[in-house]
Amino acid sequence: MPTTSAPDEHLRLEGIGVSFGAVNVIPSLDLSVRKGEMVAFLGPSGCGKTTTLRIIAGLNKPSRGSIMVGGRDITHLPIHDRDMGMVFQSYALFPHMDVSHNVQFGLQMRNVPAREAEKRAAQALEMVQLGHLAHRKPKELSGGQQQRVALARALVIEPSILLLDEPLSNLDAKLRDEMRVQIRALQQQSGITAVFVTHDQVEALSMCDRVVVMRGGHVEQFGTPTEVYERPATAFVANFVGRTNRLKGALTAEGILTGAGQQLRSATRLPAGAVDILVRPHRIRLQETGEADNKVQGTVSTITFIGDLVQYGVSVGGEEIVVEEATRRGRSPLAAGDSVTLGWSAEDTLIYPAGEK
Amino acid sequence: MEIHKTSWPMRILVFVLFVYLLAPVILVFPLSFSGDQVLRFPPSFWSTRWYSALFANSQMLKAFWTSLSLAAIVTVLSIVIAVPAAWVMTRLKFTGRDLLFNLFTAPLLLPTIVLGLAILIVFASFGLLATMQGLVFAHLVVTLPYALRVLAVSLSTQDRACEEAARTLGAKPLTVFFRVTVPMLTPGIVAAAALCFLVSFDEVVITLFLTGPRISTLPVELYNYVYNQADPLVAAASALLILLTLAVIMIVERAMGLGKAFVK
Ligand SMILES: Nc1ncnc2c1ncn2[C@@H]1O[C@H](COP(=O)(O)OP(=O)(O)O)[C@@H](O)[C@H]1O
Ligand SMILES: [Mg+2]
Numbered sequence: 001m002p003t004t005s006a007p008d009e010h011l012r013l014e015g016i017g018v019s020f021g022a023v024n025v026i027p028s029l030d031l032s033v034r035k036g037e038m039v040a041f042l043g044p045s046g047c048g049k050t051t052t053l054r055i056i057a058g059l060n061k062p063s064r065g066s067i068m069v070g071g072r073d074i075t076h077l078p079i080h081d082r083d084m085g086m087v088f089q090s091y092a093l094f095p096h097m098d099v100s101h102n103v104q105f106g107l108q109m110r111n112v113p114a115r116e117a118e119k120r121a122a123q124a125l126e127m128v129q130l131g132h133l134a135h136r137k138p139k140e141l142s143g144g145q146q147q148r149v150a151l152a153r154a155l156v157i158e159p160s161i162l163l164l165d166e167p168l169s170n171l172d173a174k175l176r177d178e179m180r181v182q183i184r185a186l187q188q189q190s191g192i193t194a195v196f197v198t199h200d201q202v203e204a205l206s207m208c209d210r211v212v213v214m215r216g217g218h219v220e221q222f223g224t225p226t227e228v229y230e231r232p233a234t235a236f237v238a239n240f241v242g243r244t245n246r247l248k249g250a251l252t253a254e255g256i257l258t259g260a261g262q263q264l265r266s267a268t269r270l271p272a273g274a275v276d277i278l279v280r281p282h283r284i285r286l287q288e289t290g291e292a293d294n295k296v297q298g299t300v301s302t303i304t305f306i307g308d309l310v311q312y313g314v315s316v317g318g319e320e321i322v323v324e325e326a327t328r329r330g331r332s333p334l335a336a337g338d339s340v341t342l343g344w345s346a347e348d349t350l351i352y353p354a355g356e357k
Numbered sequence: 358m359e360i361h362k363t364s365w366p367m368r369i370l371v372f373v374l375f376v377y378l379l380a381p382v383i384l385v386f387p388l389s390f391s392g393d394q395v396l397r398f399p400p401s402f403w404s405t406r407w408y409s410a411l412f413a414n415s416q417m418l419k420a421f422w423t424s425l426s427l428a429a430i431v432t433v434l435s436i437v438i439a440v441p442a443a444w445v446m447t448r449l450k451f452t453g454r455d456l457l458f459n460l461f462t463a464p465l466l467l468p469t470i471v472l473g474l475a476i477l478i479v480f481a482s483f484g485l486l487a488t489m490q491g492l493v494f495a496h497l498v499v500t501l502p503y504a505l506r507v508l509a510v511s512l513s514t515q516d517r518a519c520e521e522a523a524r525t526l527g528a529k530p531l532t533v534f535f536r537v538t539v540p541m542l543t544p545g546i547v548a549a550a551a552l553c554f555l556v557s558f559d560e561v562v563i564t565l566f567l568t569g570p571r572i573s574t575l576p577v578e579l580y581n582y583v584y585n586q587a588d589p590l591v592a593a594a595s596a597l598l599i600l601l602t603l604a605v606i607m608i609v610e611r612a613m614g615l616g617k618a619f620v621k
Contacts, residue, residue, distance in 0.1 A: 057525050079524040086525040092518035096540040105536075109527035157526065 010035040010070060010193045011056065011161060017064035018051055018217075025051055026217035028065070038187050038194040040204035043214035044240065049197040050089075052214075053163050056195065057084045069160055080109070085154030085192075086163040089170070091146045093138035099125065099149050100134040106157035124156035125149075127186065144175045151183065155190065162187065162194040168203060180207055201241045205229065213237045235352040238278045245284075245321050247277040248354065256351065260317025265293045266349035274354035279344055281324040286312060286334070288343025296321075300338045314340060382599060388592035396587050407593040417594065420578035427489070427574060428557040431496040435553040436546055438497075439504035440539065446505070447512040458509070462502040472498060473563040480567065487569035495563050500553040507552060511545025512538075551609040555602060 011033040018026040026048045033039050041049040054060040056067060058079035066075040074082060085106075093102050100121050107117035125131045128148035138146055147167060154162060167183070168176045184207045187194050198204050204211045205225040213220045213228060213236075221233035232238035235246070249258045251272050256264040264277065288295055298321065302313035305327070312323045312334065321342065334340070363371075384398065389407060391400030411417060446458050464472060476495050477486070485491030519541060523533045539546075561576045568577050575594070583591050 059521050059524070079521075080527045080529050082525070083527070084525050086522065088518045088522060090516065090518050092516065092522040094519055094523070094537060094541075096543070105523065105528075106526035109532070153522075153526070163525075 006032060006034055008034045008036075011195075012068040013052075013056075013065065014068070015065035016052070016055060016062045016067070018048070018055065018060065019063045024217070029217070029219060031212065031219065031222070033193060033195065035193055036191045037209040038184070038196060038207060040208035040211045041195065041197045041214055042201060042204040042211050042241070043199065043220075045199055047214045048217040049199075049214055050165055053086075053165055053195060053197050056161065057086050057163055058082050083157070083160045084163055085157055085159030085161070087147075087150045087154050087165065087167045089166045091138075091150040093146055093149055093153075095138055098135050098137055099130065099141070102138065102149055103153045103156050106153065110157065120156055121152075124152040127155070128152045128182070143170055144179065147171065147179060148182075151186070155186065155192070158190075159192070162192050163197075164194065165197045166199070167196075168198070168200075176203075183207065205241070211241075213240060215240075232278075232350065235276050235278060235350075238350055238352075242280060243322075243324075244278040244280055244350075247279075247319060247321075249275050249277045249351075251275045251351065256349075258317070258319075260319060262294075262296045262317065264349055265346040266351045267346045268349070268351050270351055270353065275351045276354050278350040278352065279321075279348055281311070281322045282309075283344050283348040284321070284323045285343045286314075286323050286325060286340055288341045290343075292343030293346035294349060295341060295343050298340055298342055300334055300336050300340055303334065303336060312340075314342060316342070385592050385595045385599065388589055389596040391589040391592065394588060396589055396592065400589075407589045410590050411593045411597075414590070416573075417575070417578055417582075417590075420573050420575045423489075423572060424558055424575040427492050427496065428554045430493055431500055431557040432550050432553040434493065434497060435500045435504040436550055439501055439508050439549065440542070440546065443505055443508035443512050444534065444538065446509050458505075461505055464498055465502045465506070469499070469562040473566045476563060477566040486567055487571045489572065491567050492564065492572070492574070495567055496557045496560055499560060499563065500556050503552050503556060504549040507549040508542070508545050511542055511548075515541055548609055551605050555605060558601075 009032050011031075013029055013031040016026060016029040016031075017024070029048075029052065041052060043049055051060055055062050058074075058077065062075070066073055068074065069082075093099075094105065097105070100118070103121040103124050104117045107120060112120070122131060122134065125134055128151055130145060130148055130152065133141065133145065138149065141149065147170075151167070164183070168179055171179060180203060183196075196203070196208055205228070208225065210222065210224055211228045212222045215236055221228055221237045223231075223233075228237060228241050232241060238244050239246075247258050249256050249264070251270055251274075253272065254263070256266055256275065256277060258264060258277065266277070285292070296316050298314040298316035300312055301315045301320070302311075304311040304313075308327060309324050310327055312325070314321045314323055323342065388396065388398060388400065390403050390405060391397070392402040392404035392406060393400050442461070446454060446461075476498065480486055480491050480495070485494065515538070519537055520533050523537045524530075528536065559576060560574075561580060564574050564577050565580070568574060573581075575598075579591055579594055
């Protein structure tokens with residue numbers, strides 16, 4: 001995907017390629033990140049997110065291509081001169097130093113006088129609400145606290161880019177929600193440019209200004225969370241970001257025809273041929289009474305209660321369509337075997353050339 | 358380790374094995390308090406005369422100090438050489454690395470008598486026989502492979518992310534080495550040092566070729582002593598050596614305990 005050089009561009013990857021031996025892990029990657037924005041690298045495990053992040057930090061050397069920061073080519077700059085703040089998945093705190101000295105380390109490397117380094121470390125720890133634990137050793141902290149120390153250590157040097165590699169993956173669900181909010185708030189306060197690696201779409205969509213959806217070493221789509229969710233560029237993106245139903249069909253002059261013979265309408269334009277039809281479960285109305293672009297008859301086959309949601313499996317002409325509705329108290333009008341009329345709009349009907357995974 | 362669930366025959370077998378292995382070591386203590394003129398068990402009466410005799414034996418004392426300073430020098434040199442060497446072996450990628458590593462640690466597999474003869478031949482032409490330098494060089498040949506092995510294992514299991522974090526924070530490679538790698542390696546260094554110290558202090562075969570009337574080590578002196586007479590003085594010396602060894606092992610144990618805490 002070619003990128004045009006935005007005036008406020010801060011980080012730029014040009015034709016970055018990585019091969020480990022004979023394995024071409026990243027064929028060619030282009031990317032442009034604006035100053036002050038937080039960008040997520042989102043993709044399944046093994047798609048090259050960490051490798052790309054490490055290339056920005058200098059920890060991996062690209063086999064091809066160049067990296068620019070603020071208009072300057074840093075492809076061959078040594079790691080210690082790159083001025084990047086990195087938060088590792090394992091936190092990588094120095095076990096032999098207390099929390100305060102962990103945070104001071106980067107300042108000492110910048111020859112900040114001892115007094116000032118101590119003061120700035122204290123401020124950074126205050127910022128992540130850990131001022132009171134400055135003299136603990138890392139192993140005496142909980143996972144969430146270690147995470148915040150790692151964040152303070154990366155931020156205190158006021159790096160040119162903050163790099164985060166799945167920083168929340170080792171935390172429990174509740175702490176993860178808190179840290180999501182906290183990391184985003186810190187990033188916005190400091191106005192720092194940040195790259196956030198994750199395989200969790202919720203993290204990517206909720207925390208970041210833009211999302212790079214990656215797959216097999218290349219960029220499937222680069223856009224805002226809304227764009228990526230509402231207008232997925234490929235069937236893979238639609239599947240990976242949020243849940244979808246997938247039906248087989250054909251696009252003809254008359255419109256879209258599903259395998260079961262229903263006629264559907266989509267807002268997407270494609271050349272005629274075999275297509276995959278994708279519809280998100282919660283965009284389908286279960287008992288359509290009014291007008292709808294797309295209307296099909298079906299029978300409820302399964303009902304699954306998941307707390308916030310009720311998931312209905314509806315069989316439509318031999319295919320199973322999943323429909324999700326928000327739970328409402330004291331109302332469960334449907335039972336397995338009931339006939340229903342499903343309805344959804346043309347905008348919510350995404351079509352892609354068939355065969356795309 | 359649920360001993361109470363082990364069957365009776367197994368427990369008896371383990372007990373017999375322990376007795377077999379430890380009996381000589383434990384017997385040394387009563388023997389050392391013998392009042393007899395010759396080694397005999399049980400002693401006909403008790404005394405501390407062989408401890409007095411040991412401390413009055415100036416040749417033994419001199420050999421003890423030689424062994425102690427030799428082991429100390431060899432230990433320090435082994436660590437100073439082996440830490441960077443192990444770093445190169447585990448952190449750098451170059452062709453022939455495995456070959457080089459195996460070559461460096463090969464003396465572990467050679468019969469010491471062969472090593473001793475080889476060293477004797479080489480050192481004779483350099484005038485290193487019966488000198489402290491000669492002993493130091495010879496012991497290094499034996500201790501370095503141990504140190505290299507222990508430190509290479511510690512280094513290869515160390516979390517590399519800490520070194521990488523230090524690099525991203527602006528530390529140059531040498532700074533990372535001294536401020537992150539080496540401090541994190543402390544338990545490994547203590548273990549390697551203790552091992553080198555004990556190996557050097559205990560070394561007889563190679564040392565026999567290199568000692569003489571001018572300079573000798575405690576194990577060699579004890580060997581010569583037993584060769585000539587069989588009185589309980591060697592039992593007293595052995596008892597003290599066992600205590601010294603235990604002390605060193607306890608230091609390691611503490612360091613390794615800390616080591617476990619490091620890894621969390
Ligand atoms: N040092 C390496 N040597 C060989 N292959 C590697 C190395 N590092 C990563 N890879 C491979 O590169 C691919 C991308 O890895 P990575 O960037 O860690 O993925 P992600 O972070 O998206 O899960 C994977 O297939 C992985 O096996
Ligand atoms: Mg990864």
